[in-house]
Amino acid sequence: MKYDDRTAIVFAKKSRKLANNFTKTASFVLLLMAATLLAAAACGAETSNSKTTYDLKQPASVGQMQAVQAVLEVRGELKLNPDGSKVTKVPLLVEGNLAYEERFVDTQPTPWSRRSVRYYTKAEARIKVDEGLLAPKLPEEWRTVCAQVDADRSLIYSPMGPLKREQLDLIDVQGNSLLLPRLLPEQPVRIGDRWEIDPSILARLLGLDVVVDSNVTCSLNDVEGQTAIIEISGNVEGAVGGVSSEIEFRAKSNYDLSQNLITWFAVAMREKRAIGHAEPGFEVTARLRVTIAPLAKSEKLTDAYLTELPLEASPGAGLLSFQAEKARFQLIHDRRWRSMLDRRDLCVLRLVDRGDLIAQCNISELPESEPGKQMSLEAFQADVQRSLGDKFGQIVEGSKSTTEDGKCVLRVLVAGMESEIPIQWVYYHVSNDAGRRAAIAFTLETKLVERFAEADRTLIETFQFADQPEPIEARLDATGESRS
DSSP: OOOOHHHHHHHHHHHHHHHHHHHHHHHHHHHHHHHHHHHHHHHHHHHHHHHOOBOOOOOOOTTOEEEEEEEEEEEEEEEEOTTSSOOEEEEEEEEEEEEEEEEEEEOOSSTTOEEEEEEEEEEEEEEEETTEEEOOBOOGGGOEEEEEEOSSOEEEEOTTSOEEHHHHHHHOOSSOTTTGGGGSOSSOBOTTOEEEOOHHHHHHHTTOSEEEEEOOEEEEEEEETTEEEEEEEEEEEEEETTEEEEEEEEEEEEEETTTTEEEEEEEEEEEEEOOOSSSOEEEEEEEEEEEEEEOSOOSSSOHHHHHTSOOSOOTTTTOEEEEOSSSSEEEEEOTTEEEEEEOSSOEEEEEEETTEEEEEEEEEEEOOOOTTOOOOHHHHHHHHHHHHGGGEEEEEEEEEEEOTTSOEEEEEEEEEEETTEEEEEEEEEEEOTTSOEEEEEEEEEGGGHHHHTTTHHHHHHHOEEOOOSOOOOSOBOTTSOBOO
């Protein structure tokens, strides 16, 4: 075939056009292939990530230490019913700050048992109720505390002796660092997996006695680097001291995969709690933030320091100390007793067990008598009968005893009726050789005697006169009743 210049030019132009089209097509194909490969890689990564399992466990060993900080904020209203008829609402604001070093001292006898010693470097709060303001702090001498959890209970107590109620309330808050590991799944999980929380663990984590109903679940939301992000949400219906409580619960937690440790826990919740026999109700929103970090060394929780502490929880580890703010006495009681009134002339405690009001205890310091002069049992029984009036039925028993420190204790058990209800009264008259005297009266329905189970004994055996000024001026008889 013969080509002239014109044909060559035309051929050359067609060749360049074909080449350009090929180049464009090749580039498009390459881009398409690259996009496909990237998509496949991304899909492969997603598939691989979704198939990755994570074993979120938090083991503990004896001697292991951690530093814990907790910040609590509560806003809402207290519900009061002082006269038993009209409910009054007052504004409530709480700001709490805790920081402590924690050392594990035992992880037996079950896999989930934990026992630790804590030293609180900070434990303080600001509590504003209506126009009143309180700013409790944990005293230096009470900053060493033991904590333990097992299958069915949690306990915070002082190895130095019984804490006061306000001291316990300051440090026994939601989000116990020993309980947080129980939020973790028992089996390895993938991103997106969900699991439930044991109701008994959830109850203790939220400060409830029991969970009646719950739809709270946990899920592994994501993994970013070495941080597994866990989300917890749901609603809880439970009770505290038999009083109903409804909680809306939303929380997040960070778990460090390299350290096998929950390092951050934050919860926001709304709680509605009914009014109880010894505590007000409330409607509040609360936010709690807990941070945890491994601790290599503690200047306070050393081996030498721990050897000096009685770390085993005794049968009386849960007892609390009560010291009247204005009257001159102190005593020890179990945690079912709550202070209702603390005045110069009268202190009132109530025993509430599983939501039922079991008994009330009235304590009055009496005018001082002549030193060395003690009241007779017969005179005390006559005073008791006179004070009860028409409610008096019969004296069941009466006794007189002397304590190891020389106090004279008169005890009179009386059966009677009030508003057509069988009632039992236990009256005490306590005095010493210096002339100090006090009247203590327990009141309970006869049907509750078995549940009361002589709860008066611990209070009376530990009752002590305190050295405070200002003698009693009111004219009271031996039962604590006014003579005027």
